[in-house]
Amino acid sequence: MDILFIHPYNIEFPGGGETWISEVTTRLKERGHNIHILHTKYNFLHNLRGISKKLEKCGIKTETCSYVKLIRGFPLLDPLILSKRLDDYEIAYFMAYPPNEIIISLLKKIKRIPIISGFHTMINPEHSMLHKFYSPLYFKLYRNFDALHVLNEWTYAVFVRKYHVESRKVFFIPNGIDVSSYSLEDNPEGKFVVLFTGRLETDKGADILCKLITEFNNSHCKLMNDLEFMIAGTGSYKDIISRLSERYNNVKYLGFISEEDLRKVYAQSSVYLITSRSEGMPIRALEAMASGLPIIGSNIPGLRDLVKNENLGRLMKVGEIIEILKAIIYYYSLWKKSPEGYFKLRKTIRSYAIENYDWKKIILRIEGMFYSVKGM
Incomplete structure (x- = not known):
């Protein structure tokens, strides 16, 4: 099958959507499909991973597309380039980054190619007046796509139950993880x-993390020698995190690190913290679970799909510092009282990740989605 992936962002950006494209296209290529990725150079300063070169070595063609960046929203792709590329492929997968759905919807009226829209991020009408204003058009446009791919149960329910999109057109397929790469x-x-x-930005809860570290060291100073915060990533909060690491001996800031080093960090850790305000389905959380780490995080869509009970982790309202601290102390106490029992708990978490999110299983469902949509 000849498949075009359309991504309005830079494939080199260290985000979950970019990681998903890299993982999925590589595996589809291994299964004999012809893959082309159209993306932009927006946020090119994040060219830290060399993803394009890795993909091209696998025989996957990557191409940068010109764009216009509006005041709000993601880069708006060049419709002329999009139109030409859509003529060359059997099916397309579009990363649903607004307002590009306007252009794609218009092109769909003159092109016969089936298009799947993948929701790795969502607008939030409840938290933004601009999103609230735009949401009627947003959801109306997506009703006309051939299929919608969602990563979590909440997004599935929004389209099927609230906006009455035919269930046969909505594919709920979560993120995957190469469990063999994690120990x-x-x-x-x-x-x-x-x-x-992850990214040290407000949407990822970096501000919450900073408050949490300060509160922990003020209220639980006796545990400072026994409990350590390890932080990997970069972003606008990196200077604040760096100062916290200078102030407290139990805060270790690693900055941006390679995937290989990150796997080693997972192996050295005891619990995984994710303070995000919104997620599709965080790949980093899956990596942590493949390493046997309990998840402590925000009670938001995506994470709710992963953390089903206290054996897998604990979730609380976004920004609830005291509740996050209680969860950290809860797992710390389990670890302190019985290291063997805690290690057994971690084995259970890793087994859960293997059973439900191994790429070997997930890629078959994604491939099946492409065949199903192409045959509609």
């Missing part, structure tokens, strides 16, 4: 490590 190791240093990874 389950006991912490030989004898410290309980709370790990945070």
Whole structure:
């Protein structure tokens, strides 16, 4: 099958959507499909991962598209380039980054190619007046796509139950993880490590993380020698995080690190912290679970799909510092009282990740979605 992936962002950006495209296209290529990725150079300063070169080595063609950046929203792709590329492929997968659905919808009227729209992020009418104003058009446009791919149960329910999109057109397929790349190791240093990874931005709850670290060291100073915060990533809060690491001995800031080093960090950690305000289905959380780490995070769509009970983690309202601290202390106490029992708990978490999110299983469902939509 000849498949075009359309992404309004830079494929080199260290985000979940970009990681998903890299993982999925590589596996589809291995299964014999012809893949072309059309993306932009927006946010080119994040060219840290060399993703384009890796994809091209696998025989996947990547192409940058010109764009216009409006005051709000994501880069708006060049419709002329889009139109030409749509003529060359059997089916297209469009990353649903507004307001590009306006252009894609117009092109769909003159093109016969089936188009799947993938929702790795969503507008939030409840938290933004602009989103509230735009949402009627947003959802009306997506009703006309051939299929919608969603990563979590909440987004599925929004389209099927609230906006009455035919269920046969909505494919609920979660993110995947290469579980063989992650290992389950006991912490030989004898410290309980709370790990945070990802972009240090407000939408990822970096401000919440900073408050949490300060509150912990003020209220639980006796545990400072036994419990460590480890942070990997970069963003607008990096200077604040750096100062916290200078102020507190139990805060270790690693900055941006490679995927190989990140896997080692997971193996050294005890619990994974995710303070995001919104997520589709966080790949970093899946990586943590594949490493056997309980998840402590925000009670938001995506995370609710992953954390079903206290054996897998604990969720609380976004920004509830005291509740997050209680969860950290809860898992710390389990680890302190019985290291063997805690390691057994981690084995259960890794087994859950293998059973439900291994790429070997997920890619078959994604491939099946393409065949199903092409045959509609």
